[in-house]
Amino acid sequence: MNCPEHIVLLMHEQLDGDILPEDERTLKEHLSICKSCQQHFYELEKSIALVQSTSHVEAPAGFTANVMERLPKEKRRVSVQRWFQTHPFVVAASFFLILMGTSIFSSWSNDQTFSVSRQSNLIVENNNVIVPEGEVVKGDVVVKNGNIRIEGKVEGSVTVVNGEQYTASAGRVTGKITVIDEMFEWLWYKIKSIGSDVIGVFE
Numbered sequence: 001m002n003c004p005e006h007i008v009l010l011m012h013e014q015l016d017g018d019i020l021p022e023d024e025r026t027l028k029e030h031l032s033i034c035k036s037c038q039q040h041f042y043e044l045e046k047s048i049a050l051v052q053s054t055s056h057v058e059a060p061a062g063f064t065a066n067v068m069e070r071l072p073k074e075k076r077r078v079s080v081q082r083w084f085q086t087h088p089f090v091v092a093a094s095f096f097l098i099l100m101g102t103s104i105f106s107s108w109s110n111d112q113t114f115s116v117s118r119q120s121n122l123i124v125e126n127n128n129v130i131v132p133e134g135e136v137v138k139g140d141v142v143v144k145n146g147n148i149r150i151e152g153k154v155e156g157s158v159t160v161v162n163g164e165q166y167t168a169s170a171g172r173v174t175g176k177i178t179v180i181d182e183m184f185e186w187l188w189y190k191i192k193s194i195g196s197d198v199i200g201v202f203e
Contacts, residue, residue: 002036003030003034003036007030008040014027014041114146115143121137122137122141127145127163128146128148130151131154133152133171136153136154137152137153139156140156141159142159142160143158143160143161147163147165148160149171150166150171157175160179163179
């Protein structure tokens with residue numbers, strides 16, 4: 001078909017129902033004398049009729065599910081990578097918790113040395129810490145891998161990790177007394193300590 005391009009455009013406008021009256025007359029005059037364009041226009045009309053006749057056809061029930069089942073299974077590694085890409089915050093938080101937990105567990109296993117918080121009026125004998133009678137210790141006292149005996153007063157909390165705490169009848173603690181002798185209790189204590197430090201930075 002070697003007819004002018006604008007004639008083909010007029011055919012499409014006619015089939016779309018958007019053609020102007022004067023253009024429609026031009027198209028009809030051309031079709032009346034051009035057998036090639038008549039054939040081409042006829043083929044376009046048939047194609048449109050075919051599409052319109054199949055517009056009501058619906059896929060059978062379960063068609064999509066059946067097609068999806070027959071598709072090759074996605075490799076597990078690909079699906080895991082996609083999950084990581086769509087949940088970056090969860091992945092980062094999980095890695096942080098794993099690393100932190102590993103670090104804390106390692107320090108629990110390896111750190112068996114005796115230590116105590118620094119207050120001048122505490123008496124330290126071997127692995128035993130004593131708050132002498134009549135003395136007032138200001139601030140929290142933390143004893144690791146040792147024992148504490150409170151005969152005086154502690155204006156704060158007392159935490160004993162891997163040890164024991166004794167309070168004489170005259171001894172007093174204004175805060176909380178915590179004895180940690182299990183790994184998970186110690187882990188929770190460390191998490192709370194880290195959380196308190198982080199909150200302190202932002203305050």
